[in-house]
Amino acid sequence: MFTGIVQGIAAIEDITAEPGLSTFAIRLPSDKAGGVSIGASVAINGTCLTVTRQEDSVLYFDAMQETLRLTTLGDLKTGDQVNFERAARIGDEIGGHLLSGHIHTTARIVEILRPENNVTLWFEVPDEWTRYIFPKGYIAINGASLTIGEVRGNRFNIHLIPETLRATTFGTCEEGQRVNIEIDSQTQTIVDTLARMGYDRPAPTL
Template identity: 45%
Template sequence: MGLVQGMADIVKADHLPGRLALILRFPPHLTEGLVLGASVAVEGVCLSVTSIDGDLIGFDATTGTLDTTNLGTLAHNRVNIERSARMGDEIGGHITAGHVSGTAEIIGFEKDADNHMWLKIRVPAPWHRYVFKRGFLAVNGCSLTVADAQNDVFTINLIPETLRQTTFGLYAVGDRVNIEVDHQTMVMVDTIERSVTSVFERLIADRFANPA
């Protein structure tokens, strides 16, 4: 749902052939009921639990995941985590799947006297066409509202509570963050574009078939 539940410390990160083996130290309240094979969003990336040793939880990120996300290039030792939603949980944020679309580059931070932070990111093609002002975007697993949109540059307002509970304060300009575009928005945009293209092509065909 894009509601980060806490942060985990990276205890170990071993780059092995074809995968990155992670060991994370979970906050105690997020280990309850956790089982092997369970899905957990790590910096917004859906990973399966491969080992459990008390509060030390293991994950594997394969080459495909590393190519699409920032997990293999993190410059800090903490990550956002969110357990999978369960039936009856409050639905907050927006529906996220942990299937990261790609990464976006941080191009600026601005902070005001009240410790609100404006994060500016550059979203690459083809994903920026699905991001709109006042729309949803999941960034490092956080469901966030886009405050401003200028071509491929988007501004997101991070309130002090979000900064306190997430890893955003550990990032710097030039770093890359994981993004997941809203699936419903993507379907809507693609459907409208296909419909408009189909109508336009039909009009052109009719025009040539029945010249004035």
Template identity: 40%
Template sequence: MFTGIVEELGEVTAIETLGDASRFRLRGPLVTEGAGHGDSIAVNGVCLTVVEFGDGEFTADVMDETLKRSSLGALEVGSRVNLERPMAVGGRLGGHIVQGHVDGTGTVLARTPSENWEIVKIALPGELSKYVVEKGSITVDGVSLTVVEAAADYFTISLIPTTLALTTLGIKQPGDPVNLEVDVIAKYVERLLGASHGGNDK
């Protein structure tokens, strides 16, 4: 489990095509401290498994399905990425419960700068709109954020200077894809309510 509090702004240093998958090599000196084979690291909100590690870098295999369903397929050598290690037992839940299981992708529509923050408007897939509410939580590229405005086909977030400086959300431009993970609690509530009313929710 993750919290959506990005620990490090990493970089893609190599991409190797493996037929129906790709192997990414990523630089992240902080998140590789104490890392081991099989450990999990969230990359732009996608939970990946460490294959090899050393010299401040690690590799992770990404299946074709993940590349298609997330924005990882758009990454290139030199791309910056948000990195986070799983929350340790007894650690602080600084953001919200994040599984690292991307629900869909959105697209940055607009950025509106202000004196001390920036409003970012992101297109929202229709099937996810029911899970997004004003003042609710959402994960964008692995960053735990609070929804400012929730519409049927978009939502907005407000980014403080720290988020702009220390995550990829500071450099994303209109047209760029982002990974979205909605609040898992909302999905569980929907499932439970469907079951209690005799629904056949799949």
């Protein structure tokens, strides 16, 4: 379980591709890699992965082809930077919202606006996921718990303050880039329950 509060930026040291499996070597900041045990869960760009090996600050993770297909991990290259969060522990402050680390879909950044002292990102998601996206609702993007701003059809935006830009990879994102999306589980449950009762949400309008 994760909180959506990104703990920092890590770097892809190496990727080893084998039939049906890719192994990622990811370097965490030295002060964030202590006390990690083999088998621990770490969210990499919001995707829950299991630590298989550790060499100092470098953690190793295996990702199956299905994981690579459903997330943006298959797009990563050596030298790329990623958001990371180690699994939450009982007693930790939940500053964002509870996440499973299971990615539902991906979205594409379609526009970046840079008004003074903040950044607004517009995303486009597959139509079937728009039913769970509401203004002021929660969403996790590349593992970061964020609040949705406006919603227009299959597009929505988020507003980022300087601290979020500093602490995550959003500060260097580009238009056209794909990101991982985890829908808020409570929102999904409510929408699906209402749909089963005949109160389905109407299709989005542009």
